[in-house]
Amino acid sequence: MPGPVVSVDVRRKAGWLPEQADLESWLTRHRQRVAALGERLVLHPVAAKLKDLVEGDPVLRMYAERMVTEAPVGKEYSDKPVDSWDELLRMINEVLTLAPEFGDSTASTPLGAILDWPSGTTAGFAFFRDARVNAVLKELLGVWCDFLNSPESRYVLNDSPTGWLSDEARATIGIDQFEHDPDAEYDGFASWNDFFTRRLAPGARPVAAPKDGRVIANVCESVAYGIAIDVQRKDRFWIKTQPYSLVDMLAGDEAVDEFVGGTVYQAFLSANNYHRWHSPVSGTVVRAFVQDGTYFSEADAEGPEATEPTNSQSYLAHVATRAVILLEADEPSIGLVAVVLVGMVEVSSCIVAPAVKPGAHLDKGQELGHFQFGGSTYCLLFRPGVVAEFALDAVPQPHLPDPPIKPVNSRLAVAGGRR
Numbered sequence: 001m002p003g004p005v006v007s008v009d010v011r012r013k014a015g016w017l018p019e020q021a022d023l024e025s026w027l028t029r030h031r032q033r034v035a036a037l038g039e040r041l042v043l044h045p046v047a048a049k050l051k052d053l054v055e056g057d058p059v060l061r062m063y064a065e066r067m068v069t070e071a072p073v074g075k076e077y078s079d080k081p082v083d084s085w086d087e088l089l090r091m092i093n094e095v096l097t098l099a100p101e102f103g104d105s106t107a108s109t110p111l112g113a114i115l116d117w118p119s120g121t122t123a124g125f126a127f128f129r130d131a132r133v134n135a136v137l138k139e140l141l142g143v144w145c146d147f148l149n150s151p152e153s154r155y156v157l158n159d160s161p162t163g164w165l166s167d168e169a170r171a172t173i174g175i176d177q178f179e180h181d182p183d184a185e186y187d188g189f190a191s192w193n194d195f196f197t198r199r200l201a202p203g204a205r206p207v208a209a210p211k212d213g214r215v216i217a218n219v220c221e222s223v224a225y226g227i228a229i230d231v232q233r234k235d236r237f238w239i240k241t242q243p244y245s246l247v248d249m250l251a252g253d254e255a256v257d258e259f260v261g262g263t264v265y266q267a268f269l270s271a272n273n274y275h276r277w278h279s280p281v282s283g284t285v286v287r288a289f290v291q292d293g294t295y296f297s298e299a300d301a302e303g304p305e306a307t308e309p310t311n312s313q314s315y316l317a318h319v320a321t322r323a324v325i326l327l328e329a330d331e332p333s334i335g336l337v338a339v340v341l342v343g344m345v346e347v348s349s350c351i352v353a354p355a356v357k358p359g360a361h362l363d364k365g366q367e368l369g370h371f372q373f374g375g376s377t378y379c380l381l382f383r384p385g386v387v388a389e390f391a392l393d394a395v396p397q398p399h400l401p402d403p404p405i406k407p408v409n410s411r412l413a414v415a416g417g418r419r
Contacts, residue, residue, distance in 0.1 A: 017108070017109065017112060017113055017116065018104055018106065019104070020076065020077075022104060022106075023113060023116065024077060024078060024079070024081065026106060026113060027081040027082075027113060027114070028081070030091060030094070030110070030113075030114070031081065031082065031087075031091060033094065034087075034090050034091050034094050037090075037094075041090055041093065041094070043089070043090075043093050044093055044096055044143060046096075046136070046139045046140045046142075046143050047089060047092060047093040047096070047140065049136055049139065050089065050092075050133075050136045050137070050140060051089055053132060053133070053136055054085070054133075057132075060127065060130065060132070060133065061085075062123070063123045063124070063126050063127040063130075064085040064088075064123075064127060065084075065085050066121070066122075066123035067117075067118035067119075067121045067123040067124035067127055068082055068083070068084060068085055068087075068088055068117075068118055070121040070122060070123055070124075071121070072116075072117050072118075072119075072120030072121045072124070073120055073121070073122070074120070075116070075117065075120055077117065080117070081114075081116075081117050082114075082117065082118075088114070088118065091114050092111065092114060092115075092140070095110045095111050095114065095144060096140070096143055096144050096147060097147055097152075098110055099147075099148060099153040099154075099155065099156045099192040100156065100192070101156050101162040101163070101164075102156070102161075102162055102163060102164045102166065102168075102169040102172075103161060103162045106162055108271040109271075111141075111144075111296075112296070115128075115296050119296045128294060128295070128296045129294060129319075134292075134293070134294050134295060137295045137296070138292065138295070138321075141295065141349075145193070145349055145372060145373065148191060148192045148193045148196075148372075148373055149191050149192075149193045149194075150191055151190065151191060153191050153192035153193070154186045154189065154190075154191060154192060154195075156192060157186040157187065157189060157192070157195060164195060165186075165187060172272055173272045175187075176201075177200060177201055177204045178198040178199060178200055178201055178204070178274075179198065179199045179200070179201055180198065192373075193372055193373055196275060196372070196373055197275055197276065197370045197371075197372065198274070199276070200274060200276075200408075205221075205274075205407050205408050205409045205410070206409065207278075207363075207364055207365030207409045208364075208409060208410050208411035208412075209411065210363075210364060210365065213281070213282060213329065213330055213331030213334070213364075213415075214331055214333060214334070214414055214415040215411055215413075215414055215415075216280045216281060216334070216337075216380075216387075216411075216412050216413040216414065216415065217278065217279070217280050217281070217364050217365055217408075217409050217410065217411065217412055218267075218278075218280070218394070218406050218407065218408055218409060218410050218411075218412040219277050219278055219279075219280050219339055219341075219368070219378055219380060219408070219412075220267065220269055220273075220274075220275075220276075220277055220278075220341075220376075220378050220408055221269065221273040221274040221275075221405060221406070221407060221408045222267035222268055222269050222270075222273070222377075222378065222405065222406055222408075223267055223268055223269075223270065223403045223404070223405055223406065224265075224266075224267050224393070224394050224395055224396045224397070224403065224406065225266045225267050225268050225377065225396060226264075226265075226266045226314060226396055227263065227264070227265050227266075227390065227395065227396065228243070228244050228263065228264045228266075229262075229263050230261050230262075230384075231243075231244045231246055231259065231260070231261070231262055231263070231264050231381075232244070232245065232246065232260065233245075233246050233247055233256060233257065233260045234246070234247050234248070243314070244264045244314060244317070244318075244379075245318055246259050246260060246381070248318040248319075249264075249317050249318050249340055249379065249381070250324055250338060250340070250381075251289075251291040251324060253287065253324065253326070253338075255286070255287075255326055255336060255338065258335075258336050258383055259336075259338060259381045259382070259383055260384075261384040262381060262382050262383045262384045262386065263381070263382045263384075263386070263387050264379055264380070264381050264382075265379065265380045265382075265390070265394070265412070265413070266314065266317065266377060266378070266379045266380075267377065267378060267394075267406065268376070268377040268378075269371070269376040269377065269378070270405065273405065274408060275370055275371045275376065276367055276368075276369070276370040276408075277339070277341055277367065277368040277369050277370060277371075277378070278365050278366065278367055278368060278408050278409055279327065279339075279362045279363065279364055279365060279366045279367075279368055280327075280337060280339065280364065280380060280412065281327060281329040281330070281331065281334055281337055281364050282329065282330045282331075282361075282362065282363050282364045283327040283328050283329040283330050283331075283334075283337070283361070283362060284327065284328045284330075284359065284360070284361050284362075285325070285326070285327060285356055285357060285358055285359065285360045285361075285362065286326040286327065286328050286336065286358060287324070287325070287326045287358060288323070288324070288325045288326070288352050288356045288357065288358070289323070289324055289352075290321070290322070290323045290324075290350050290352065291321065291322050291323075291324060292321055293319050293320045293321040293322060294316075294319045294320050294321070295320070295321065295343075316342055316344055316377065317340060317342050317377065317379050320342050320343055320344060321342075321343045321350060322340055322341060322342045322343060322350060323339075323340070323341040323350035323351075323352050323369060324338065324339070324340055324341075325338070325339045325340075325341070325352065325356060325368055325369075326338050326339075327339065327362070331415060333386065333415040333416065334382070334386055334415045335383055335386070336383060337380065337381065337382060338379075338380070338381035339368065339378065339379075339380055339381075340378060340379040340380075340381065341368075341369065341371070341376070341378050342376065342377045342378060342379070343371060343376060344376055344377055349371065349372030349373065350369065350371060350372075351369050351370050351371075351372055352368065352369040353367050353368055353369045353370075355367075356368050356369060365409045380412070382413075385416060386415055386416060387413050387414075387415065387416060388413075388414050388415060388416030389413065389414050389416075390412065390413045391406075391410070391411045391412055391413065393406050393410075394406060394412045394413060
């Protein structure tokens with residue numbers, strides 16, 4: 001039988017959504033901004049495409065209208081944040097020219113905030129699993145990503161209380177640990193995404209035991225979420241406890257059978273963390289690809305807590321857009337390793353580094369790629385018998401109110417005796 005997924009309650013701990021009162025306050029302000037535009041608001045062509053898709057299909061139209069009027073499972077809103085599908089679409093449209101702001105009362109993932117209510121309803125569970133909806137959402141997120149890559153998105157890189165260059169924001173993200181130019185306008189960043197994917201300063205995150213191939217390094221700056229042993233080739237990942245199903249996580253890759261009975265380690269990234277990925281081992285790239293998937297789907301089988309995307313992480317590792325990288329470690333006791341980088345909610349852009357291509361040799365700690373924007377989680381898959389022990393701070397700590405962030409490149413695990 002597969003081992004249990006040992007997980008920690010990470011409800012809003014990642015910082016992508018503010019606490020409930022602040023979330024509702026942000027939604028009210030955004031709703032008022034949109035209402036004030038009146039007839040001056042013109043839908044972007046991609047938002048109009050979503051409108052046409054939904055309103056041209058009776059089933060999707062039913063889901064869209066019901067997910068606005070239904071109460072979400074397990075959420076306690078003081079009032080409905082939106083009254084109609086048309087209003088919801090207008091609120092989504094206005095995000096396309098917004099960049100995330102800093103602060104406890106702001107939403108680091110504004111689309112996630114707007115869709116927090118509808119995605120947690122019975123109708124929303126169905127709506128956000130529809131392949132046609134996700135295809136248009138991919139286009140919509142691409143349009144927003146273009147804005148976040150543009151110089152116009154730098155308006156949030158300022159020293160106001162909600163600006164990312166304020167003293168509080170600098171201290172929160174530890175800006176001195178990253179490459180930047182404090183004497184240049186916008187600290188030298190070309191766009192919001194350039195700031196979000198900022199690079200570490202030399203020496204900021206030393207690689208654990210660079211000469212010892214048995215020591216496995218942490219892939220992302222992250223908090224431990226779950227460890228599962230004896231994982232199965234195929235399992236019912238949509239049920240309560242969300243067991244891992246290898247064939248689904250790896251999108252049917254031919255290497256699936258290598259990991260049957262093995263171990264999965266999963267961790268999540270917080271809003272203010274470093275969002276680049278680094279190789280856990282020295283080895284050769286076997287394959288690297290991005291698998292399209294869902295964007296705002298949630299694991300309804302988890303009951304009330306499922307409506308927090310962070311509580312659907314095991315489920316999302318099987319269905320969300322994700323990058324899959326297979327590495328053959330130089331260390332024989334490790335062998336083949338799979339890294340699955342999962343984009344949650346707004347994070348549709350999983351960018352694999354140009355150097356990560358089949359046949360390329362990577363050093364432990366070398367960059368694998370990055371999440372361009374949004375909430376994220378990652379999984380590391382090992383063959384049976386590989387892991388002898390995990391580092392203490394790599395083990396989920398459900399008893400702690402604020403589990404520690406484990407640095408990228410730090411010691412994650414040690415390989416055992418398999419050769």
